[in-house]
Every structure is written in structure tokens, then in C-alpha cells.
Amino acid sequence: MGTxxxxxxxxxxGATSATADEPEALRDARREFDSLQNPTEAxxxxxxxxxxxxxxxxxxxxxxxxxxxxxxxxxHPMPATTDSRELSKRLVGRWQSPRRPYFYHADGTWVANxxxxxxxxGTWRIEGNRFxxxxxxxxxxxxxxxxxxxxxxxxxxxxxxRRGTAFPWR
Numbered sequence: 001m002g003t004x005x006x007x008x009x010x011x012x013x014g015a016t017s018a019t020a021d022e023p024e025a026l027r028d029a030r031r032e033f034d035s036l037q038n039p040t041e042a043x044x045x046x047x048x049x050x051x052x053x054x055x056x057x058x059x060x061x062x063x064x065x066x067x068x069x070x071x072x073x074x075x076h077p078m079p080a081t082t083d084s085r086e087l088s089k090r091l092v093g094r095w096q097s098p099r100r101p102y103f104y105h106a107d108g109t110w111v112a113n114x115x116x117x118x119x120x121x122g123t124w125r126i127e128g129n130r131f132x133x134x135x136x137x138x139x140x141x142x143x144x145x146x147x148x149x150x151x152x153x154x155x156x157x158x159x160x161x162r163r164g165t166a167f168p169w170r
Contacts, residue, residue, distance in 0.1 A: 021064045025054050026072060041079065048076050048148045052155060070158055078129040078146045087126045087149050095154055095161040102161065131156045 033039065033047040055069045095102045104110045104124055110133065111121035122135040130143040144157035154161040 022068050023054065023058070023065050025057075026051070026065075026069055029054065030072060044076055045148065045150060048073060048155070049150060049153060052148065052153050052160065055160070073147055073155065074145075074158070076147065078148065080128045082129050082146075084126045084128060087146070090149055090151070091124070091126065091154065093163060094165070095163055096165055097159070097161050101165070 029047065029050050033043070036043055039047075051069055051073050055066060055073070058065045058069070089106075091104045092106045093104060095104065100112050102110060102112050108123050108125055109121065110124045113120065120135070122133065122138075124131070124133045126132070126146070127143070129146045131146050132141045132143045134141045144159070147155040149155075152163050154163070
């Protein structure tokens with residue numbers, strides 16, 4: 001009996017400390033999303049986009065908050081039944097990561113730093129909710145789960161890209 005009580009107390013303390021590290025805005029967003037009776041795909045996209053914007057509001061100094069938000073984001077992947085052709089069309093264009101720009105071309109090729117395409121590039125494809133980005137001369141990519149691919153945001157695995165030329169951390 002004493003062991004059970006100790007386990008319950010430890011679980012409560014662990015949950016409380018994990019919740020204490022969560023930003024209040026994350027708790028509010030999760031509470032609103034969880035209150036939906038039957039969330040649609042559009043609801044999921046709005047929620048994940050809200051989380052991405054929340055994540056951008058923190059700096060690397062707030063690593064615990066970033067990790068907590070990342071943990072919530074990956075819990076909401078894009079459905080595996082998503083139309084790959086539509087996603088592929090949406091991906092074509094320029095995307096900015098915290099480090100560099102990426103250019104995804106309609107022919108299934110990509111380059112980073114478009115001025116020097118020989119430096120970094122390869123091929124890409126989307127199958128269901130998985131994104132494969134192969135580098136020239138390296139083993140085939142195993143793929144990452146796509147969390148969000150909208151007109152403004154591309155989140156796969158734990159990689160965050162924004163369409164255009166600016167990334168919020170720059």
C-alpha cells in the first residue's frame with residue numbers, strides 16, 4: 001500500500017513539475033483544442049499554426065519552453081491519408097530555415113543557397129504525410145513525418161521553415 005501511495009505521489013509531482021515548465025499560452029491553446037468535440041483537419045492546422053507562432057515568441061534562452069511546445073506540436077501530425085500531390089504543389093518555392101534558404105522545385109529537386117546550387121541539394125518527395133529529402137551522394141532519406149505544410153509554414157520532424165525570405169529568429 002505504501003508503495004502505491006509513493007508511486008501516485010511521484011506521478012502527481014512529476015506531472016505538476018512538467019506543467020510548471022509549460023508556458024501558460026500553451027496550456028490555454030491545448031485546453032481550447034482539447035475542448036473541441038470532433039476537431040477537423042482545419043482545427044488541427046489552426047492549432048498547430050498557433051503553437052508554431054507561440055514557439056517563435058520564445059528565444060533559445062527559453063529552451064525548456066521550446067522543448068515543451070515541440071513535444072505538443074509532434075503530437076499532432078498531418079494525417080497519413082493526406083493527398084501527396086497537393087502537398088507537393090504547396091511545397092514548391094522558397095522556404096527559410098533559421099540557417100539558410102531552401103528552394104524546392106516542381107521537378108523534385110531542391111537546393112540550399114540558390115546562388116551556389118552545387119554546395120547543397122538533392123531530390124525530395126512526399127508520400128502521404130512523410131517528407132523525404134535526399135542529399136546528393138548520400139544514402140536515401142528515411143523520411144520525416146510532416147506536422148504542418150501550409151502556405152506559410154513547413155514543419156516536419158522537428159524542422160521549422162517559413163515561406164519567403166525571413167525567419168522569425170533572424
